[in-house]
Amino acid sequence: MSTDDLLAPHREAIDHIDQTILGLLNERAAHARAIGELKGSGVVYRPEREAQVLRRIQSLNQGLLSNEAVARLFREIMSECLAVERPLTITYLGPEGTFTQQAAMKHFGHAAHTQPCATIDEAFRLVEARQADYVVAPIENSTEGAVGRTLDLLVASPLKACGEVVLRIHHHLLRKVEHQDGITKVYAHAQALSQCHEWLNKNLPANVARIAVASNARAAQLAAEDENAVAIASQAAAERFNLCKLASNIEDEPNNTTRFLVLGHQTTTPSGLDKTSLIVSAPNKVGTVHELLQSLSKNGVSMTKLESRPSKAGLWEYVFFIDVEGHADDGPVHRALTDLQEEAAFLKIIGAYPKAVL
């Protein structure tokens, strides 16, 4: 029997299965549309429900496909079902091809419309003015630490966090032509330059100028316009600007990861596996930080992040960005927040949201 003859019954089975899947997908979409009608003019996107759907699928999965693969597939199925209710617009720091756009797609799937903005401020503003539904903003990188501008915006913005995205960051060296001769400058976002500085020291001549620009996608765009330049940017930016990859994964730290927050106007109910993000400031005297942290520990709440930043209000005063395990409506976190309220000069709950599944 020829290979084609051997393939035929499997292909027939796949055709049959695809037809069944297609019918089921449309049945699922019809339920989503019915749910959308019941929601009326209310909020359609429910992050806690989406996290529960993904976690359930992963716990049911016993097949050949990995948990990550089934979560990715169902992420896209939910994205299309939600778009049947109402398509979402997500703002991010552009241009197209930035890691933040990648994070937005990872979280909302490809049916969401992503809208690039010139600054993180603008991305927040459009959502605050209800001209877009959600903003995805980088908050911290595992090698570089906090993204200051996002933290500053969180202090004053009325938006609430309703989700988080964790993205592995890979940087590549990109150029219009496929050779290393005659490189005079390297364009990149300041964070990318520092995340790859050891690689650059070892692999590029010392006289190549390192030029920081607004985003990695902007760097790729500049490299596409200048044959003597290279850019440090993502795979998405390479594809978008048609650049050759001179070197892959040039980040110094192999586990380089960025964490993003998803912010909108809604508060989220507990999903069963949540986090809460807070901003706290305390009077500038001995022992106050210790007391603030005790409010958490004595209620059995664990802290996953503590970041301090100078407050704009007074010299050498600080605000603290704290993430804790659990939802603000869960007993222990709720009690800790009540205690914190008494100790802190300022307490703002940025939001409680499901832990990233993907």
Ligand SMILES: C=C(O[C@@H]1C=C(C(=O)O)C=C[C@H]1O)C(=O)O
């Ligand atoms: C269908 C719903 O609306 C949206 C789509 C979901 C889905 O496709 O499973 C889940 C949550 C919502 O973001 C729902 O609220 O259940």
